[in-house]
Amino acid sequence: MQPPTVPSAYIVNAPTEFIRQFGNGKSQADDISIDIHALEHIVAGFISMLKSYHTTLLQLSPEEARALIQNVQSPLSAPQAVIEINVNELQSSFQESLVALAQLTQAVHERISLIANRKEIDEESADYQSFLVDLAQEISEKDNDKVYGKDSLMALFD
């Protein structure tokens, strides 16, 4: 199994690098001097990376997700630990970015767990087929914001 290359590698290395660059070797509890703009750049990178990671997860099988958990579960939680320690000391705009990062990290956790713990789905089962029909039926009945015409439909793809 090949785990997603860039995201997982980045997650593994990020917390250590985060502390090394901005903590100057001090422990996280020390009163460290922080370059807010540089941190914002780092966090924006994190968020972008996690979004990409999230998209990648949609393509994983349960087996791949389970393997991924074993590989990166611990490092995945590390960025969140750093955030919890430092968030009260930082500027408000940056705090918002960190909160977004924390939420996204949590969403990635949940997505991996969901995929890994999911039972194999029998897509040929009558129950599954019935679910799809129900889903389509729901759209058919509730979504009345319709647009008619082939041209308008094909224009969606341009």
Next chain:
Amino acid sequence: MGYRVVNRSSFRQDVKGFKKQADILAEAQQKVAEIIENPAIGEFLVGSWVGFQKVSFHNKPQIRLIYRVYPCCRNAENQSEDACIYEEEPNEECSGLIDFLFLKTREECNNLYAQRKSYSDGFIR
């Protein structure tokens, strides 16, 4: 006689979700064009259940396109399902209608199924 087509906000939203995946969009566009040309190409979701059809394409992720065909609608301009007769073929008095419902990845379908979520509940793509 050709089929008229309709799409809904949910379908438009689904298409938007693939804006950054040009290869998938191109395949989807091709499939939609093929369906409009020949609505019978889709697999019926339930054997004897006339209506919803599925076309799957792409790999990693597999994409599912669900649509519904009304073979004969007497007033397709002012469409109401009540005006559609399922058994008949399009003719001079009525025209067929293809209702495109959703375009989702296999995982999205399965996650919705696993969680028993409504399509409108919202989920992270």
